[in-house]
Amino acid sequence: MPVIEAKNLSKVFGKNPKHALKLLDKGLSKEAILKEAGNTVGVNRASFSVEAGEIFVIMGLSGSGKSTLVRLINRLIEPTEGSILIDGEDLARMDKKSLRRVRREKMSMVFQKFALFPLRTILENAEFGLEVQNAPKEERRKKAEKALEMVGLAGYIHQKPGQLSGGMQQRVGLARALANDPEVLLMDEAFSALDPLIRKEMQDELIDLQSSMRKTIIFITHDLDEALRLGDRIALMKDGSIVQIGTPEEILVNPANDYVERFVEDVDRSKVLTAQHIMKRPETVNIEKHGPRVALERMREEGLSSMYVVDSKRNLKGYITADDASAARKNEIGNLEEILKNDIPRVDKETSMHEIFNIIHDSPIPVAVIEDGKLLGIIVRGSVIAALAGDAEVNIENA
Amino acid sequence: MLNSMLEFVPRIPIAEGTEWVTEWLKEKFSVLFDPIKEHLGNFMEFMSEDVLMLIPPIIFIIAVALIAFFISGKKLGLAAFSIVGLWLIYNQGYWDHLMNTVTLVIIASLLSVIIGVPFGILMAKSKIAEAIITPILDFMQTMPAFVYLIPAVAFFGIGMVPGVFASLIFATPPTVRFTNLGIRQVSKELVEASDAFGSTGAQKLFKVQLPMAKATIMAGINQTVMLSLSMVVIASMIGAPGLGREVLSSLQRSNVGTGFVAGVGIVILAIIIDRFTQNMNKKKA
Numbered sequence: 001m002p003v004i005e006a007k008n009l010s011k012v013f014g015k016n017p018k019h020a021l022k023l024l025d026k027g028l029s030k031e032a033i034l035k036e037a038g039n040t041v042g043v044n045r046a047s048f049s050v051e052a053g054e055i056f057v058i059m060g061l062s063g064s065g066k067s068t069l070v071r072l073i074n075r076l077i078e079p080t081e082g083s084i085l086i087d088g089e090d091l092a093r094m095d096k097k098s099l100r101r102v103r104r105e106k107m108s109m110v111f112q113k114f115a116l117f118p119l120r121t122i123l124e125n126a127e128f129g130l131e132v133q134n135a136p137k138e139e140r141r142k143k144a145e146k147a148l149e150m151v152g153l154a155g156y157i158h159q160k161p162g163q164l165s166g167g168m169q170q171r172v173g174l175a176r177a178l179a180n181d182p183e184v185l186l187m188d189e190a191f192s193a194l195d196p197l198i199r200k201e202m203q204d205e206l207i208d209l210q211s212s213m214r215k216t217i218i219f220i221t222h223d224l225d226e227a228l229r230l231g232d233r234i235a236l237m238k239d240g241s242i243v244q245i246g247t248p249e250e251i252l253v254n255p256a257n258d259y260v261e262r263f264v265e266d267v268d269r270s271k272v273l274t275a276q277h278i279m280k281r282p283e284t285v286n287i288e289k290h291g292p293r294v295a296l297e298r299m300r301e302e303g304l305s306s307m308y309v310v311d312s313k314r315n316l317k318g319y320i321t322a323d324d325a326s327a328a329r330k331n332e333i334g335n336l337e338e339i340l341k342n343d344i345p346r347v348d349k350e351t352s353m354h355e356i357f358n359i360i361h362d363s364p365i366p367v368a369v370i371e372d373g374k375l376l377g378i379i380v381r382g383s384v385i386a387a388l389a390g391d392a393e394v395n396i397e398n399a
Numbered sequence: 400m401l402n403s404m405l406e407f408v409p410r411i412p413i414a415e416g417t418e419w420v421t422e423w424l425k426e427k428f429s430v431l432f433d434p435i436k437e438h439l440g441n442f443m444e445f446m447s448e449d450v451l452m453l454i455p456p457i458i459f460i461i462a463v464a465l466i467a468f469f470i471s472g473k474k475l476g477l478a479a480f481s482i483v484g485l486w487l488i489y490n491q492g493y494w495d496h497l498m499n500t501v502t503l504v505i506i507a508s509l510l511s512v513i514i515g516v517p518f519g520i521l522m523a524k525s526k527i528a529e530a531i532i533t534p535i536l537d538f539m540q541t542m543p544a545f546v547y548l549i550p551a552v553a554f555f556g557i558g559m560v561p562g563v564f565a566s567l568i569f570a571t572p573p574t575v576r577f578t579n580l581g582i583r584q585v586s587k588e589l590v591e592a593s594d595a596f597g598s599t600g601a602q603k604l605f606k607v608q609l610p611m612a613k614a615t616i617m618a619g620i621n622q623t624v625m626l627s628l629s630m631v632v633i634a635s636m637i638g639a640p641g642l643g644r645e646v647l648s649s650l651q652r653s654n655v656g657t658g659f660v661a662g663v664g665i666v667i668l669a670i671i672i673d674r675f676t677q678n679m680n681k682k683k684a
Contacts, residue, residue: 076591104597115588119610129596131606180596 001088002049003183003216009046009072009082009092011065011240014039017080030239042068044240045082052183053214057227060237066220069237070188073218074107075099086184104133108177112189114169116161122148122172123157129180140179147179148172150209167198174206178213187219191226203229228252228385236260248385253357275356276349278387279369279377284310287317287336292328295320295336306365308344308375309336316375318342319365346370347379356384421553428554436555439506443559447502456494460485463671470678477674484667493642493664500631500641500668503559507566507627512620515571519578519616520604529579536572544569544630548637562634570626577619581612617680624676628669642668 012020020039023032030041043065050056060066071077073084075091084091086106091099108129116125123141124131126148130140148154151171161169170190177185191199203226210217221227227234228248235245236259244256255261283302285295287309299307299322306321318340328339345363347356349371356379360367366378425432451459460482468478488497522529547568551561585608593607609616635643642664649658 071591074595076594100597100599102597103595109592109595111588111592113588115586115592117589117592117607117611128593128606132593132596132598132602176596186595 002085003052003087004073004218005049005085006073007047007083007085009069009084010044010080011042011068011072011077012039012080013042021081041065041240042077043072046072046237046240046242047082048235048242048245050184050216050218052216054232055210055217055219055230057219057221057231057234058237059221059224059227059231059234061222064237065240066222066237067188068240070109070186070218070220074103074109074186104129104180106182107184107186108180108182109186109188110170110173110177110190112192114161114166114173114193116169116172116176118161121158121160122153122164125161125172126157126175126179128176133180143181144175144179147175150178151175151205165198166194167202170194170202183216185215185217187217189220189222192221192223199226206230249357249361249381252385253361274349274353275347275351275367275369275379276376278353278356278383279349279379280383282308282366282368282375282378284308284314284375285320285336286310286312287340288312290336291334292320292325292336292339296322296325296329299325308368308378309340310375314374316344316346316368316370316373319344344368349376353384353387360384421550425553432554436560439563440558440560443502443506443563446506447499451498451502452495456485456489460489467671467675470675472678477671477678481671484671488664488667491660491664493645493661496640496642496645496661497664497668499559499639500628500643500665503562503566503631503634503639503641504624504627504668504672507563507570507631508620508624510563510567511571511623511627512574514567515574515619515623516578516616518571519575519619520582520609522575522579523582523608524600532575536575539568540572544633545636548634551634552637557638559639561637562631562639565634565637566627566630569630570623573622573626574616574619577622578612578616581615581619582608584615585611614680617676621673621676621680624672625669628665628672632665 010021010024012024014020014037016037017039020033020037020041023037024041024044028036030044033039033041046069048056058066058069068077072079073091075084075094079092082092086102089098089102091102094102117128120128123144126144127140130143135143145154145157148157151174153168153171153175156164156168161172164172170193173190191202194202206217207230219227219230221230231248233245233247234251235242236251236256237243238259244251244260246254246256251260283298283304285298285307288311290298295307295309299305304322306319308319309317311317320336320339320341324339324341328336333339345359345365345367347359347367347369349369351369356367360379360381366380368378369376463485464478464481467481468475471477485497488494518532522532544565547565548561551565555561555564582604589607589611590603593603598606631639631641632643632646635641635647638644642661645661646658646665649655649661
């Protein structure tokens with residue numbers, strides 16, 4: 001069962017929003033409605049569900065309604081229509097008291113500009129969520145300290161937020177959100193105000209933290225790289241509507257429409273990077289020297305399930321799988337010829353990333369980069385995604 | 400011909416109406432006004448004559464100087480000024496008048512703050528309240544201060560209490576306005592943060608909005624105190640005792656010298672009060 005489920009969630013700003021909703025039904029665009037009715041459509045019928053333990057990224061450019069959407073989820077902004085189910089309860093129809101209970105116990109928020117309370121110490125900031133729940137002093141101090149420790153700020157608890165750097169302030173923001181141990185973490189452009197290096201560091205740390213705590217995270221960003229790095233699934237927004245929801249690969253490989261495609265192309269590096277930038281040194285076996293036994297041993301060492309086969313001049317001959325090699329050894333087959341497979345996904349070193357997605361998506365084995373019949377390198381699925389996210393040790397100097 | 404158009408409506412009896420309302424209030428609410436007059440009057444008399452005036456001036460001066468020293472961050476300037484200034488007032492024989500004025504200012508400002516801050520909060524929380532209260536504040540502040548003396552006398556007779564009443568009307572607006580402003584200035588993200596963690600309205604107010612607005616509210620209170628002081632001088636016209644009364648009587652006798660000395664006394668008091676309230680603000684902000 002999904003932890004959070006949004007159904008037809010809409011927000012129209014301005015007077016008489018119901019009228020504007022009717023215009024939306026008639027298929028009028030956001031601009032047309034602004035002109036005709038004077039209403040701004042913030043979010044238009046957003047529906048999605050988020051599973052437990054998932055990082056669900058909502059991505060869009062500024063003005064696409066993503067910040068409004070995340071505020072609809074905890075009802076900082078009242079929805080005009082639609083429902084938000086959290087553990088099956090409809091947040092949109094709750095009275096104030098139940099809403100407060102959900103905000104206190106089930107979801108916390110991390111803000112773009114940190115929104116720390118400047119007059120409180122770091123510890124007092126982290127305690128805030130527990131303080132409004134009237135938790136006993138001892139308990140809230142203990143939990144807040146633990147949360148601060150998790151984000152690596154144990155030594156700073158008596159400082160004021162103004163004394164910390166941006167990255168550290170956002171750690172406090174994160175600790176404040178984690179202190180009351182919510183099921184759901186809403187992160188509104190949480191790392192956007194940080195400089196690129198710190199941002200990356202925070203992303204890594206979030207991934208680390210997430211691997212141990214398994215929260216359900218809804219992460220808002222305008223940055224495709226960030227979305228690809230963090231997201232288990234990504235929802236792309238445009239003009240208040242969700243245009244596509246999918247895993248990072250689905251979004252990259254099968255953009256739902258022109259908008260997504262342009263978004264992906266504009267932001268990513270697929271245009272600049274080619275196969276040679278992301279390929280790795282291949283692990284190979286030599287058909288002239290090695291038999292199935294060596295091949296199997298090499299695969300075990302490298303932790304691979306398949307391996308490319310070359311001759312002494314590095315001409316690509318094919319590939320073998322571990323299963324076949326193991327069977328060959330049992331049947332006492334001495335050379336590799338017989339189990340050699342030839343359906344190799346191949347590209348040359350100038351192939352663009354964009355094409356590589358398409359090839360690699362359906363391929364069970366790494367893509368081979370070939371020049372004049374020789375194996376130059378291999379590309380695994382992970383390095384494509386990582387390269388897009390700007391993370392791979394990209395061999396730019398080779399370009 | 401054209402003028403007759405202006406005379407189409409006979410004079411509207413606003414003055415008579417106001418008088419009637421005042422009379423009516425006085426009669427109907429004397430149950431309320433009389434005890435206020437009596438108790439507040441007694442209390443203020445007690446405070447100035449039986450407390451402040453019984454403190455030996457030398458101890459009072461030293462105490463003020465010590466407080467000045469500490470709240471100004473251990474600098475000597477304000478402390479030195481307090482000693483010299485207060486001694487000068489003592490030297491001129493105005494000590495008792497000074498104590499009366501101090502009593503009036505303290506009581507009037509305290510009441511202004513007690514009334515003003517909640518109204519400011521109300522304005523900040525509700526647009527409707529803001530729309531209603533803002534023009535009333537404008538009215539209160541722009542009406543010539545002397546005018547408040549008239550109903551003050553009608554309700555409370557003469558003396559300290561009507562002085563406090565007039566001062567309340569005149570001096571409360573800055574506290575109300577600055578409280579409202581201060582709360583509204585608290586950044587939207589902080590308010591969102593406190594909401595997102597499930598604060599009740601009161602928690603949001605006391606844990607986030609008021610602490611953040613404190614500096615601004617204190618600036619408003621500083622204004623209120625200064626206005627109270629100026630009103631306390633005007634209130635001498637309806638028999639409020641203190642330095643103001645000396646100014647008034649020298650005016651009536653066209654006695655430049657006494658008027659100047661009493662005036663200087665008020666200036667000294669004003670500077671000390673102003674620096675005190677400002678420093679309290681700085682320290683806490």
